[in-house]
Amino acid sequence: MKLAWAFFCRDAAIAFSYRAAFFAQFLGNLLLLAILYYVGKTVGPQNLPALARYGGSFLAFLLIGVALTDCVSISLVSFAAQVREAQTTGTLEATLMSPVRLSSILIYSSLWNYFLSAVRFVLYLVPGALLYGISLRQANLLSAVVIFFLTLFCFMGIGILWAGIVLLIKRGEAIIGAMGVCVLLLGGVLFPPSLLPAWVQTLARLVPLTPALEGMRFALLRGYGLHELSGILVTLSVFSAVLLTAGIAGFNFAVHLGRKTGSLAQY
């Protein structure tokens, strides 16, 4: 825990040292909220049949989709960004010289980003609920928290695996960008996956974000408890176990290759 706290403090201190950028990100959040509000207003207050199983409100559907996707994108890019930054700033070798496991270094390095992501998640939902009249009265917070963490674990695995690839190929922003768009399309962030063609829906089931968003919407908008979400929870748990194991194994393999080729600190 002490080590995790040291990483958290380091990243918090660096983030606060760029004050304008730090506060600007929250301003961006608020502006996005405004955009979502007007998109929701365009669609209107009527209950849409495609959204009936989520309570019917498009704005609520959209808000939860965007908020959870923000956390997912942190998982996808944060680890690779940490590796890349450590390579370019020259701190990677100094960190790797410490008697701490690489996977721990990687996870601790992303704690601050996860904290910010959780703050932004709340910043999306609370003003949404207060200003836009989205009802979270039924929300089952325990289910939402469990889904939130299982989603993070799933995408953490992919993010760690991706960090290993970045360790070797150095620049991969375009690839991860394309992957992000795929997740956006298939996961049901902006529209329900049921609107997709049948064969694409099959594909969408392979994306962990699809059950995660479904579960989060059920938990927050319909108040589903853990028992009612058990199917989704099992799916997310399996995704988490497989992806985290694959991610850590892949990252360790990449480090092994990097040590062999002497390219760890190269950028």
Next chain:
Amino acid sequence: MTTETSARPAGLGAAPASRSPVAVDLENVSKVYTRRRLLGLRPGSGAARHALRNVSFKVLQGEMVGLLGPNGAGKTTLMKSVATLLKTSSGRITVYGKNVDSDPLGARRLMGLVTCDERSFYWRLTGRQNLNFFAALYGVPEKIARDRIDLLFDKLGLTSSADVPYQNYSTGMRQKMAIARGLLGDPRLVLYDEPTRSLDPLSAQTIRDWIVDNRIASPATTHLIATNQLGEAEQLCDRVLILNHGAVIADGSIGQIRDRFASRGTLVHRITCTGFSPRDIEPYPEIGLFEVRLDFTGTGATLMRVTTSETGEGLTFVLSEILGRGGSVSRCETEQMSFDEVFCSLVTGDASASGSRK
């Protein structure tokens, strides 16, 4: 390779006894870089570069050993291999008995690395914040870390800048920070990778003095220092290893290496004469005259540098040439080769030897 200990530079206290435990042990270590292909994921069979070739040596506890060699000789590869940052192609490296490949975490607990890369800190954080973070990373308990950081800042003269962002530090201060970080975990082995590179002479001397002082204070700590500064090696090291093309071509104290080179039978003479130009004499290896070089000329006197064999007639030949052509000799002295000259001669000799072997 040798495990001998050697004469220590004055002022460093007693040399490590030959019964001292082995701190670093390298056995037939080789490193071959192969060309990568397919997104860097698979080593190819393309051009291979041998960075280390069957390197074997031992460093005893308490020794300070210098790694010398021209650029590209393999010093950094060797340091990174010991530091667990690089995987060797073959051979075995142990640090106080811990194998760096099979137990890298165990080995890292015993080591501290002092790099010359001033980028290796967080520039937006203060010096103290940086060291606090690395202390946590090296597992130093909070209270001990606080005291140790204060002590290091004090000893390195950084106390007044401890809470200033690292980005405002001068190059010399950044190098001191690198030393502080290397020593934070109270390591039993300190690896220095060119600790005074890019420093002005005064700052470099300050760092060297500090290394000497620290060594006196912690005589059981072992030091391995890669440097291109031969004077630095002379001042700091008990023993040096000269690397060239990835292989160790000399191992011993600086005095031993110099003597060994002299015993190859080469002498350097400085001759001051008038009425003669060294351009009039060509090298004549058959009689042991290897080189005749003009060092200085002015107001009628000429200073020349003549390299001859110890046993041949080279010097006699040069002197008789000067006198025979109407010149006169006012001074002739045989000098001891400087370590710089020995080093250059060893490296170029090794290069030509490996060239002729090819």
